[in-house]
Amino acid sequence: MATETTAHDAAHGVAELGACVNDHGSAIGMPQLCADWIPNQIFWLVVTLLVIFFVLSRIALPRIGAVLAERRGTITNDLAAAEDLKQKALAAETAYNDALAQAKAEANRIVAETKAAIKADLDKATAEADAKISAQSAESEARISEIRAGAAEAVAEVAKETAKELVAALGGKADARSITSAVSSRVKG
Amino acid sequence: MAAEAQSEGSSLVFHPLDQFIVKPLFGEGPVQWYTPTNVTLWMALAVLAIVAIFVIGTRGRAIIPTRVQSVAEVLYGFIYKMIEDVTGHDGVKFFPYIMTLFLFILFGNYLGLLPKSFTTTSHIAVTAVLGFGVFFAVTIIGFIKNGPSFLGLFWMSDAPLILRPIIAVIEVISYFVRPVSHSIRLAGNIMAGHAVMKVFAGFAAIAAISPVSVAAIVAIYGLEVLVAFIQAYVFTILTCVYLKDALHPGH
Numbered sequence: 135m136a137t138e139t140t141a142h143d144a145a146h147g148v149a150e151l152g153a154c155v156n157d158h159g160s161a162i163g164m165p166q167l168c169a170d171w172i173p174n175q176i177f178w179l180v181v182t183l184l185v186i187f188f189v190l191s192r193i194a195l196p197r198i199g200a201v202l203a204e205r206r207g208t209i210t211n212d213l214a215a216a217e218d219l220k221q222k223a224l225a226a227e228t229a230y231n232d233a234l235a236q237a238k239a240e241a242n243r244i245v246a247e248t249k250a251a252i253k254a255d256l257d258k259a260t261a262e263a264d265a266k267i268s269a270q271s272a273e274s275e276a277r278i279s280e281i282r283a284g285a286a287e288a289v290a291e292v293a294k295e296t297a298k299e300l301v302a303a304l305g306g307k308a309d310a311r312s313i314t315s316a317v318s319s320r321v322k323g
Numbered sequence: 324m325a326a327e328a329q330s331e332g333s334s335l336v337f338h339p340l341d342q343f344i345v346k347p348l349f350g351e352g353p354v355q356w357y358t359p360t361n362v363t364l365w366m367a368l369a370v371l372a373i374v375a376i377f378v379i380g381t382r383g384r385a386i387i388p389t390r391v392q393s394v395a396e397v398l399y400g401f402i403y404k405m406i407e408d409v410t411g412h413d414g415v416k417f418f419p420y421i422m423t424l425f426l427f428i429l430f431g432n433y434l435g436l437l438p439k440s441f442t443t444t445s446h447i448a449v450t451a452v453l454g455f456g457v458f459f460a461v462t463i464i465g466f467i468k469n470g471p472s473f474l475g476l477f478w479m480s481d482a483p484l485i486l487r488p489i490i491a492v493i494e495v496i497s498y499f500v501r502p503v504s505h506s507i508r509l510a511g512n513i514m515a516g517h518a519v520m521k522v523f524a525g526f527a528a529i530a531a532i533s534p535v536s537v538a539a540i541v542a543i544y545g546l547e548v549l550v551a552f553i554q555a556y557v558f559t560i561l562t563c564v565y566l567k568d569a570l571h572p573g574h
Contacts, residue, residue: 155344165343166447166514173356174345175448182366186373186427191419194377198399201384201392208386 286321293317335528339521343445343514361441362449369430369443377426398426402559409563413570420460421566424453425559432513432551436544444554445514447506454506457562465569476572505561512554516547 154168155161165171294317301308348359376398380391388396402422406414428444435442443449465473477494479487520543527536 159341159344160338161340161344165340165345166445166510168345171345171354171360171362172448174354174358174360175362175443175446176452177356178360178363178366179443179449179452182370183423183427185370187419187423189370189374189378190422190426194373194381194395195399195419195422197381197384198377198395201381201386201388202396202399204384205386 290318290321293321335525337522337525339518339525342441342517342521362443362446365431365434365441365443368434369427372430372434373426398429405560406563406566409560410567410570414563414566417566421559421562424457424562425555428453428509428558429552429555432555435513435517436547436551442513442517445510445517447510450506450510451502452506453509453558454502457505457565458502461562461565461569464566465572468570469572473569473572476568501565505558509554509558512550516543516550519543520547 154163154165154170294314297313297317298308298310301313345354345360345362347354348361348364352358354360376391377395380389381395383389383392385392399422402425403415403418406418406421410417431442431444431449434440435444465476469475477491477498479490479494482490520540523536523539523543527533527540529536
């Protein structure tokens with residue numbers, strides 16, 4: 135079909151438009167296969183590719199590569215810094231915990247010491263008080279026993295005297311010795 | 324096809340291929356190799372778009388990127404990672420070349436989707452230069468890097484001995500078909516999509532069909548937006564695969 139129409143249109147003399155376009159400005163056959171246009175396309179394609187290549191390789195790609203590398207560097211640095219700060223935070227936490235534990239131990243020690251001191255004081259005071267109490271009670275005991283002894287003696291005395299007086303009053307006469315021994319045996323019994 | 328559609332008396336006029344005509348920008352006349360044409364215009368627009376995104380958009384060199392800068396960075400990272408993944412670390416020094424190809428095709432495809440535009444990547448002349456450029460570059464790199472042992476690419480040493488010559492012939496043929504398929508794939512996809520849209524647009528002249536036609540154009544346009552990216556991606560990743568064969572010819 136393409137060759138037919140080409141032959142047909144060639145008669146009209148389409149030299150100014152080229153062999154691939156008919157009188158009405160429409161394509162004859164496939165424009166892709168028109169040999170007249172191929173050198174033009176190749177020439178401009180090569181020019182275009184060279185321009186794109188130089189723009190890319192001289193300006194655009196190094197710039198984008200640098201930006202991406204810089205971004206990667208920034209991100210790595212930031213991550214490292216974050217890791218660093220995290221380590222610091224962990225260290226601070228450990229130090230805090232250590233300090234806390236130390237303070238607790240110290241407090242416990244002080245409590246124990248104070249308790250011990252108080253206990254010692256208390257023990258001492260108790261012992262003193264016990265000693266005092268026992269001394270006093272011993273003294274009291276002694277006095278009581280003294281008083282008791284005194285009382286018993288007095289009773290014996292009073293009983294002897296009373297017995298003597300009674301014997302005298304009843305008209306008896308008894309020697310003091312026998313009365314005394316009789317009374318003391320009775321008082322003791 | 325175009326000539327038939329012009330027959331008078333029919334309301335349907337199809338010129339699906341007229342969008343691919345190369346015209347001089349200024350005046351009429353024959354297209355010489357140096358004539359500024361619509362090819363020049365749309366390639367220049369692609370260059371301007373690339374400069375706008377990759378040079379003007381990144382001029383802040385911001386650690387926290389602006390929107391345009393992050394587009395440039397995403398495209399950079401996308402291709403860089405593709406090269407690293409496919410060819411290994413020694414392919415990275417070809418990054419500017421591959422990036423040039425990718426961006427030219429990507430912007431050619433997308434600018435071609437603008438109404439009234441001219442799609443530079445729909446022309447086999449353009450894609451063949453790209454495809455054969457890759458083919459020759461890769462072959463030369465292969466021989467420079469590996470010397471004659473680059474031919475080991477065609478010699479399957481783990482196949483049975485009898486089959487090896489046959490496989491070698493097939494491998495050689497497939498190696499030389501690579502640039503052809505590489506370039507026709509791109510031009511064919513882009514051209515077909517644009518031509519189909521024009522055909523549907525031609526049907527819109529019939530009132531009864533026009534809603535269907537408009538819906539179909541919308542659907543095809545959406546597909547073409549995908550195809551524009553996918554073809555740029557496919558061209559680039561195949562370039563990486565061929566480069567990998569050149570750098571590491573062992574299978």
